[in-house]
Amino acid sequence: MDWMFFGEISLAGLAMGGLYSLIALGFVIIYKATRVINFAIGEIMMFAAYLFLAFAGGMEMSAWIALPLAVAGGSILGGVIEKTMIRPMLGESPISVVMVTIGIASILVGLVEFIWTADPQLLPSFLPREPVFIGELYLAPKIAYGFLIGAALLIVYLLYFRFSRGGVALRATASDQAAAYSMGINVRRVFSMAWVFGSLAASLAGVLVAATGGLSPQFGIIGLSVLVVVIVGGLDSILGALIAGVFIGWLETVAGAYFGGEYRMPATFLVLAVILVIRPYGLFGTHEIERV
Amino acid sequence: MRIGDAKQTYEADEAIWTTQTQKLWFGLFLLLLLVFPFMADSYLLYLGCLVGIAVISTTGLNILTGFTGLISLGQAGFMGVGAYTVAWLSVNTALPFPVTLLLAGLMAAAVGILVGLPSLRVKGLYLAIATLAASVFLHFIFAEWESVTGGMGGMSLEPAHLFGWSFQSDFMMYFIIVPLAVLMVLAAANVFRTRIGRAFIAIRDRDISAEILGIDLLRYKLMSFALSSFYAGVAGGLFAYFFRVVTPESFPLSMSIFYLAAVIVGGMGNLLGGILGAVFMTLVPEALKLLTSALTPFYPNAPVFMSPMLEIIFGALIVGFLIFEPHGLAEIWHRIRRFFHLWPFRN
Numbered sequence: 001m002d003w004m005f006f007g008e009i010s011l012a013g014l015a016m017g018g019l020y021s022l023i024a025l026g027f028v029i030i031y032k033a034t035r036v037i038n039f040a041i042g043e044i045m046m047f048a049a050y051l052f053l054a055f056a057g058g059m060e061m062s063a064w065i066a067l068p069l070a071v072a073g074g075s076i077l078g079g080v081i082e083k084t085m086i087r088p089m090l091g092e093s094p095i096s097v098v099m100v101t102i103g104i105a106s107i108l109v110g111l112v113e114f115i116w117t118a119d120p121q122l123l124p125s126f127l128p129r130e131p132v133f134i135g136e137l138y139l140a141p142k143i144a145y146g147f148l149i150g151a152a153l154l155i156v157y158l159l160y161f162r163f164s165r166g167g168v169a170l171r172a173t174a175s176d177q178a179a180a181y182s183m184g185i186n187v188r189r190v191f192s193m194a195w196v197f198g199s200l201a202a203s204l205a206g207v208l209v210a211a212t213g214g215l216s217p218q219f220g221i222i223g224l225s226v227l228v229v230v231i232v233g234g235l236d237s238i239l240g241a242l243i244a245g246v247f248i249g250w251l252e253t254v255a256g257a258y259f260g261g262e263y264r265m266p267a268t269f270l271v272l273a274v275i276l277v278i279r280p281y282g283l284f285g286t287h288e289i290e291r292v
Numbered sequence: 293m294r295i296g297d298a299k300q301t302y303e304a305d306e307a308i309w310t311t312q313t314q315k316l317w318f319g320l321f322l323l324l325l326l327v328f329p330f331m332a333d334s335y336l337l338y339l340g341c342l343v344g345i346a347v348i349s350t351t352g353l354n355i356l357t358g359f360t361g362l363i364s365l366g367q368a369g370f371m372g373v374g375a376y377t378v379a380w381l382s383v384n385t386a387l388p389f390p391v392t393l394l395l396a397g398l399m400a401a402a403v404g405i406l407v408g409l410p411s412l413r414v415k416g417l418y419l420a421i422a423t424l425a426a427s428v429f430l431h432f433i434f435a436e437w438e439s440v441t442g443g444m445g446g447m448s449l450e451p452a453h454l455f456g457w458s459f460q461s462d463f464m465m466y467f468i469i470v471p472l473a474v475l476m477v478l479a480a481a482n483v484f485r486t487r488i489g490r491a492f493i494a495i496r497d498r499d500i501s502a503e504i505l506g507i508d509l510l511r512y513k514l515m516s517f518a519l520s521s522f523y524a525g526v527a528g529g530l531f532a533y534f535f536r537v538v539t540p541e542s543f544p545l546s547m548s549i550f551y552l553a554a555v556i557v558g559g560m561g562n563l564l565g566g567i568l569g570a571v572f573m574t575l576v577p578e579a580l581k582l583l584t585s586a587l588t589p590f591y592p593n594a595p596v597f598m599s600p601m602l603e604i605i606f607g608a609l610i611v612g613f614l615i616f617e618p619h620g621l622a623e624i625w626h627r628i629r630r631f632f633h634l635w636p637f638r639n
Contacts, residue, residue, distance in 0.1 A: 094417055096556075099552065100610065100615070104607060110606075269425040
């Protein structure tokens with residue numbers, strides 16, 4: 001076994017996993033606050049990446065202006081989705097709400113194909129190009145810098161939820177909606193905020209992932225990998241999302257490198273199946289007790 | 293105007309046909325189905341066959357999701373199992389189609405039971421994700437088990453045959469698909485008049501209460517999975533005979549979502565709804581195709597926008613029905629019927 005190769009693959013996988021953690025964080029924020037499983041997260045990422053393409057490629061803005069604009073666009077999209085399509089479903093069965101997000105995903109794919117055609121696109125490169133070495137191991141610069149930017153946002157989020165007023169409101173709503181409401185927290189605003197913040201994380205990750213792997217209307221399939229991450233980590237656990245994100249990213253890349261691309265999904269879904277059988281609520285999720 | 297019909301026995305209440313008029317309409321409908329292939333052109337025949345297959349599969353998913361409350365994203369995978377069973381049998385044996393279709397259904401049912409096993413431990417969305425995992429694995433098996441499935445290239449098969457007849461044309465296939473669809477829907481309607489069907493509904497309404505009532509949850513959930521995937525397997529087998537080629541890409545995840553959408557748009561937990569949903573969702577893309585070809589002379593690049601429009605309409609239908617018409621087309625149908633029942637006296 002070539003340890004050098006294994007090390008480099010693992011490193012790339014871990015960095016990719018860092019981005020998965022960021023997306024999963026966005027997913028978990030939305031789930032914690034609103035109990036909605038968002039199947040459209042991959043498509044929100046894709047939409048933001050296409051916005052970046054339009055700003056940086058089509059309108060020839062500097063990438064460092066286009067990136068915040070695209071991320072803002074993705075967050076606004078999340079807010080609009082919540083206001084117009086998720087809010088009316090409040091109190092409906094979780095299955096119905098999930099189907100609504102699947103419908104939204106389909107609408108977004110259609111919109112993107114409508115505006116930017118179905119052809120694969122390349123994002124203008126904006127990250128530094130010098131190869132990165134960690135020890136003796138080579139890491140593709142796009143992945144390395146993507147990881148750094150993603151990790152920076154992750155840390156900002158963690159601090160925000162820990163210390164800020166808005167973050168506390170969000171955590172309070174997540175743990176007991178009625179109590180939060182009676183303590184004067186504006187629960188509706190928390191719902192909107194969760195969707196905006198969740199989509200923001202997803203949007204940034206979307207641009208970063210698309211910058212390394214290219215972009216097409218099938219990009220949203222990455223949402224399935226994220227689904228695996230959040231189920232393995234536990235739907236309502238931020239810590240779980242971080243750890244599982246890194247692990248699943250690593251596993252996917254290693255399986256892809258050693259056995260071929262067609263083994264990536266089965267490998268991660270195998271982990272998912274095992275977790276569902278032995279710990280259905282995920283590694284760090286809350287075990288829900290049902291009462292009649 | 294229909295006058296109220298008082299039911300005096302339990303049997304009368306449980307009957308599928310409550311009035312003579314209903315029987316008459318159903319008879320007329322069957323007659324129409326029988327005459328249809330002799331009147332229709334080849335395109336309409338093709339559509340008729342597609343709708344028949346979709347009705348069978350949607351009815352199966354309706355049993356599982358609509359009546360038992362177990363959401364499944366694996367329907368396309370189960371159809372694939374049925375299709376590959378039929379394809380393998382047609383290439384390697386000389387069995388006639390009733391046998392191969394039955395085996396396809398049973399094979400899919402066996403896989404369904406296997407997939408349903410986690411259903412006692414996980415439910416709701418977790419179950420949906422477990423079935424999603426199953427469909428990923430099934431796709432992997434279809435693509436990689438080359439000695440049996442032919443790998444990514446897929447398999448092509450012989451036409452269905454029985455007593456020396458070969459069912460090559462769409463016209464012939466229509467007479468397999470549509471009677472089978474009618475039969476299977478009627479069978480499903482009868483299931484819900486038995487203990488088994490009522491147990492499914494009890495599980496949907498509240499599984500814990502159902503268990504307290506003495507319903508063996510695992511057994512009935514697995515039964516629902518088996519029944520539903522049996523339907524999917526038969527539909528998949530018909531799909532294989534109809535297109536005569538099966539590849540791993542014939543049964544993508546989007547197909548599972550399509551059937552779930554058909555159940556929702558039609559009306560969950562309503563057999564008529566499932567049928568309406570299957571017909572509607574199959575015909576929407578075709579209507580859009582017609583519209584595009586009508587528009588092409590005026591807007592030459594209309595065909596370019598067709599596939600994105602289809603995605604948007606598909607999504608908008610799901611979202612729109614869930615928000616504005618959660619009981620689906622079946623509810624609209626009942627509303628229209630009520631209007632005519634009371635017609636001259638209510639305005």
